[in-house]
Amino acid sequence: MAETPPSMVFPVRDYDLASTLSCGQAFRWEHVGAATFLSPRAAEDVARASSPAGSWGVSLQVRSSGETPPEPAAGTAALRGSWEGVIGSRWVRQTANGEGIVAETAQSAGDWSWLTEYLQTGVDMAAVLASFPDDEPMRAATAACRGLRLLRQEPWECLASFILSSTKQIVQIRQIIAQLCERFGEPVAVPPGHAPAFAFPSAARLADCTEAELRDCKMGFRAPNLRRAARSVAARELDLERLRLLPADEAREALLRIHGVGPKVANCVLLFAYGFQSAFPVDVWVLKALRQLYFPRRRPTPQRLRAFTATHFGPNAGFAQQYLFHYIRLTAKQSHDRPI
DNA sequence: TACCAGGAGAGCG
């Protein structure tokens, strides 16, 4: 008898799975629309607590000073449907229902700590939100992006991904990484009949690639940077695990020594892989948000801006940054969809 | 068609 594929329900509130998996922290999650489930049990898990969209995540306490009643943030992706991807060497499908997240794998899932760690389901969002500055921009951002979370990713995949991210649109980063995984990643177990899936290629594997092979994945001038980083990790000149033990500033220094890693990419890795909550990546979008929301009339010098981001947003500045990032992109999209 | 994208590095004043 074939045993039923593993599935599990994680009860968690204030978790917008769609926004979190698609907002540009990680680049491999695919939305698959209506879920087709491996097992009746998983389908049951999803259906059991399924509820109308409006009642999802209602427990959150943040709202913009007595204005709108709590309802799903405008612009967030549909609650229905699933997200498929690979974490480490495990294929996984995730579906949000009314009470939490239903996860399915293709093979033994062990104790699922690999998934709860990745999703950071144990984070107390009320505490995080309470630590944000009480100003209008943050009120607006947290109200619009309710349930947005930070993932905790594997350092090499995160570093490599963000080396590839510079001056690229998110859709394009996804394409590059998809090709990289398909060509150089180890295949992982998938459900019967499912399209093949691949792990993110190891540093050792990418270190063996020629620059031309990497350029074939359309990464352009980023190819030599990725290759050098891969060789450095593979040769144990750079120990990414060691960085976990360091203070944030020392870990940042180590990352900045990598060719192709500047302040923005270093902060992304500090935040998305190592969980240094103070890291505050400033990309073109966050820069736009900061100027528009906090410095509407004058143009702050880079130095002034650095001082501001280092002090204004508190101990969870990185979290605040992700809310600003998502918020400014939502409003940009909306104004594009429906010009005034 | 132009402009821009989750930048970084090198050269310059």
Added chain:
DNA sequence: CGCTCTCATGGT
């Protein structure tokens, strides 16, 4: 420090 130019590719 702050400015500018280049790098490769494709989306909007």
